[in-house]
Amino acid sequence: MLALRLARGARPAVQLRRFLVAVASAGTGFLLLCALGFAMGHPHDSSAAALRLAWCLAPLAATVQFAVAVARTDPATRPRSGLSAIGLGPGRLMLLAAISTAVSCTLGSVVALLCVLHLRGDLSGLPFDGEASELLAGNQPLPLAATLTLLALVPLAASLASALALRPREGRPSGAGRTRRTGTRAAATEAGGSGRDAHPDAPGPPVEPHPAPRPTPTGLPWGVAVLAAGLAVETYASRSGPASGPALPGSLAGGSVGVLLGWALTTLGLAMAGPALTHLSGRLLQAMRPGALRLLAGRILMEEAGRIGRPLGVVCAVASGAYAMAALHADARPEVGPLTVLGVLLVAGCAVGTLLTAAVEAKHARADTTAALLGLGAPATLLRGAAALRAGALLAVLGPLTWAIAGLAAVPLAD
Amino acid sequence: MVAPPDNDVLWARALHVKHNGSPALSGVSLGVRVGEILAVGGPRGSGKTTLLRCLSGQLLPQQGEVWFNSTPVHTMGPHTRERLRRDRFGWIDPAPVLVPELNAWENAALPLMLRGVGRRQAKTTALEWLERLDIGGCARRRPYALLQAERQRVAIARALVPAPTVLFADEPTAPLHRVESASVLRTLTTAARSHGITVVLATHDADTAALADRKVSLLDGRRVNTVHLPPATETESEGRAACSLSA
Structure with missing residues (x-):
């Protein structure tokens, strides 16, 4: 109840x-x-x-x-x-x-x-x-x-x-994010109702406000290895002949079990490499004598890599799969049934929804710091600019990567 | 509207504030002179923080006026107040709220960078202030690796680095032990006096208030001359009987 x-x-x-x-x-x-x-x-x-x-x-x-x-x-x-x-x-x-x-x-x-x-x-x-x-x-x-x-x-x-x-779990009292302390009730009360809405858990228990940074994500070598293995398996399987494997739903181009396995491995590799790639984007963003904007954007991205990186990797994997599919069927439009469309929409929507929800979670976890920055007199445009910069950096790093992997994954199937 | 006296850097008249209906300030008037250290005393819940937030433009009073250097703060829009806060005011929270992703000197240099000062100059200034507050050794450490007293010193350095006109310190030594608290306060007041920074210091501690030039006391959201709580009218045994469930 x-x-x-x-x-x-x-x-x-x-x-x-x-x-x-x-x-x-x-x-x-x-x-x-x-x-x-x-x-x-x-x-x-x-x-x-x-x-x-x-x-x-x-x-x-x-x-x-x-x-x-x-x-x-x-x-x-x-x-x-x-x-x-x-x-x-x-x-x-x-x-x-x-x-x-x-x-x-x-x-x-x-x-x-x-x-x-x-x-x-x-x-x-x-x-x-x-x-x-x-x-x-x-x-x-x-x-x-x-x-x-x-x-x-x-x-x-x-x-x-x-x-x-x-x-x-020990040492991590809050599952979703740090709760707020009394010291920063400033922002919550300032904006009246809307401010309170943004932080529904205003009177939280005293939680360590300066948590140790999350460990640097180390999944990049593993992710790259799995991804490469997936591509290799796919290429090998497609070269060994057009075996009659399980058909893809909606009479999409079928492939052998090997091709599907390779595809799955590629997806897994992208999801595994996601956090490390996000961390890398953040590191690049705050490199080379940054000002306040780049410094904040890059460091925040590095810190949030663990939270955002994995759903981001999944989104990239789904996008690369979709791109490969679209590239394969650019000329001949396949007979896609309504159920397949529903399934594809579900997977894509859930991946994007998860990413957005993770972003919301990260925002809640940073409510304290945001309040502190606003208390310093940091303009809201700076915070928005930092968020836009983060999104741009991620897009710049992961977009071409996804595109390249999708292209590579589509090559063996196109033969 | 009547312009305030000229020698007051900050001037508040008949401030009334309610937080969602519960009264926080009822009719507080106050003048802060240039270069002085003003202690705002009173027990917890007496409206010290609310008063400081009204004076620093973070909170608009429902009634009353706030003037800074003969400019009305209570009629400013949010962006103007934000710029005023950034350029003229410093703020120290009861507990250090640092940006956890930045190390100590980056935290201290952040206000300067927000004002558009170059990175190199901001770094030099921040390191100077950290050195002056005896924490030059941990300039490259992140907040999680610092002791609470060191974090509070970083927060103080961050407030002092841009050389604000007025520094608002809301119980800056609340989370510290007495020895650390005394030394932190001494460095704060010395730095403020040597740089001619006006300080408004909220505290419930009489020893802390002794460091200030002048003291203003609040009680239940009103300005009083002495904080003197009336004695309890009932004796303890009567109170217990009155609260007893069986009675």
Whole structure:
């Protein structure tokens, strides 16, 4: 109940993030149920049905990642004095986070179920002249156990993952970011209502305001190695002949298992190298006698590399995959089904959403420093300029890299 | 509006401030003379911080006027006040709020860099001030590697580096032990006197207030001559009986 009460009192931005999680969960649940419908409609083609189910893993993973990012940013899951005074420590807050994630995801799953039932014509007549009913095996009753299992998959996975991400750890009392101290209530009260909105946890417990810097991300060698291995595997597999591997959904250019494996490795490598690349961008930005703007932008980027880098790597991986796909099918437009479009949209949307949520989380964690800078009289344009500079630096470093990797990944498939 | 007397660098008249309805200041008037060190005393919750924030232009009073060098601060827009704060005022928080990503000298040089001073000159000035505050040795360390007293000295150096006209120190020695607190305050007041910086110092400590030229006391958001709490009217046993649940 407490989770629901806390959820009800949240700000619109938080509610929007939760709503997006519910939407992502609904999309994934819908895809899973569609796979079930395909399996029911084609009882003899079990391998194709299993393949469809396997392709649902990508949206599932993206949804879970997004849900975890939203749970980490959720102000309700941060330690705060109001709750710690009544004995709700980080352990119970972890539970709260898991419950609120489960609530939003279950909401999404219910919507997915309603959609499927409606399309099958179980609720009120057949929409779309019954075309969708065929896809979803509308002539057969929906098996209860299978439906429930598939629908419970997203809420369970998401709440487990967010509980794991927010589990209390030694030396890191706050899961999502540092809470504010009384010394900097300046900015919060100055702007009246809007200022308070920006820092919902104003009276926080005394937390060390000068935390030790995060260790420099060291994933670059590993990331590059995995990426290179992925490209090599892909090239090798495509050279060994056009083997008949599992088809990509929506009759996209299929490749052998090796090509797909190579692609997956490339993606993984990009995600692993993300933090180190972000750190590198920050280091470059603040090099060579910086002024206040470059100094702040670069150092902040170096500090936030661990937080932003990984979702950024995932976004780059998704973008490179999309670019490679687009490059392959530039001339011949493939028959892309609505379900494939939905899946691609889900993965891309969740990746971008996770990145944006991580950026929000980083902003919350830096609220103290921002208040201190504003107290010094730093103009707001400087802070905005620093943020824009950070985004520009990341784009300048990662954009060409993504483009190059996408080009390399598309070469073996184009043959 | 009546212009304030000329020898006051800061002048406040009948300030009324409420934080979301709860009164913080009710009718405080105050004049700060050029080059003096003014202590604002009073217990916690008496409105010291709010008064300092009104005077420094961080907070607009709901009623009342604030004048700085014969310029009205209470009618300025947010950008003008921000520039005034950047160019003329210094601020020291009760606990040092440094930018954790920058090392000590970069933190101290930041106000100068924000004013557009070149990096080399800002660095020289910052290092000079750190040396003067006895923390020249840790100029290259990040805040997390400094002791709390050293951080507070960096924060003081940061406030002094741009040579502000008025320095607002909100209980600058609150988190420090007494020995450190005395030495930090001494360096602060000495530096301010030698550079002709006006200091408004909020403190609830009588020893700290003794270092100042003049003292103003606040109690429950009003200016009083002496902080003298009325004695409790009820004895302890009566109070206990009154609060008892069974009674």
